[in-house]
Amino acid sequence: MSEYTKDRARDRIARLAGQGLDLVTFWHESSEAVATAVPHYLTPCWFTLDPVSLLATSHYQNGLPEIPSEWLAHEYFEDDFHKMADVARSERGISTLHEATGGDPSRSRAWNLYMRPYGAEQEVLVALRTPAGEAWGMLGLYRAPGEPQFDDDELGFLQGVSTHLAEGAQRGLLVGEASDPEEPNAPGLVVLNDDWSVDSLTPGVERWLAELPDGDWEARGKLPPSVLAVAGRALRTAENEDAPGDIALARVLSREGRWMVLHGAALVAGGGGASRSSSSPPI
Known part of the structure; x- marks a missing residue:
């Protein structure tokens, strides 16, 4: 992906974050911007998190009205390789399933139960943290078998826009609750x-x-x-x-x-x- 394309996507996400959009609109518009810079399978998976407990408080994915309840039970009860809370607490704030499993995603129970059946081979999780370090959300992107792994440039782009995404999510939550x-x-x-x-x-x-x-x-x-x-x-x-x-x-x-x-x-x-x-x- 060219630097020009990534710069345009980065600028668009920064502008969206400052427009005071409701949360669903912000996620929808940001999905289009992310896709131009980091190609992925199907659509992004967006979560809001309680920045104190790091529990998921909402989910948005175009085309998937809701995630299976057992998926969230697994996320917060069972041990596994690639958990949202772990990524949110990590120094980098970003991780791929291949990195977490030493290159073998089949070691992950979540991969076997909730990713492979939907046609996903790869996962990258990005913590949406404000400049103060509060994690207000999580972004998950996926790729199908045979597609290239997420590379350093793509991970760097996602890290770079994560603060804007966090600010937009925080504003979206506040604006939505205040307006309705x-x-x-x-x-x-x-x-x-x-x-x-x-x-x-x-x-x-x-x-x-x-x-x-x-x-x-x-x-x-x-x-x-x-x-x-x-x-x-x-x-x-x-x-x-x-x-x-x-x-x-x-x-x-x-x-x-x-x-x-x-x-x-x-x-x-x-x-x-x-x-x-x-x-x-x-x-």
């Missing part, structure tokens, strides 16, 4: 313009703004300082991509005495900062 909340305590989304004025709010976010200290949104339209601080950090990090970024996250003790977590991310489409606020259990 399933419970009263769902996160809220605040989108800011370049001049730090409010562009839009998701329904119910006023409740969280009222709880944050030193703000007065309902009476005077004054945002809490913590929201502006997180948005400023997010925009600065986005505008300095070549420098190590600080984490745009704050834990704030609310007026009600509970801890709230603020996440910040810059949205490319609007050019400004976006601050997401959500409640969390006391820490």
Whole structure:
């Protein structure tokens, strides 16, 4: 694959990650970009992970509505050579089944039960980790018998875009939950313009703004300082991509005495900062 093709795919994934897409749309669009740089069998397998426990929390694969329940039971109960949690904890954050099995994938029970019957010979797993090291997802790519093994250039490309994929997944989860909340305590989304004025709010976010200290949104339209601080950090990090970024996250003790977590991310489409606020259990 030419460097030009890989550069275009890399740039497209970076742009997608900053657009605040819902998770399914982000996975779908990213699948097309990945395929141009790293050819593979069928379609990519995307997972979101709980960054603390590294348990899979959702799965998306175009053409496969759901994975067999026994596959996840095997992933987290039985010993095997190529586990998502192991890859997520590893220094490289990427691994092939051939590497893990010493070149003999038939040693893997998962390969015999869940890959070979579907026509897959090879597997590469890529941890989707943020610059802070949190694993928010996992990407699995496969190749059929007779196809070349994933080479160093392809693995390097996947490592290079993994941070963008992690950021897009994290934003997709937050945007999706804020835009279509399933419970009263769902996160809220605040989108800011370049001049730090409010562009839009998701329904119910006023409740969280009222709880944050030193703000007065309902009476005077004054945002809490913590929201502006997180948005400023997010925009600065986005505008300095070549420098190590600080984490745009704050834990704030609310007026009600509970801890709230603020996440910040810059949205490319609007050019400004976006601050997401959500409640969390006391820490």
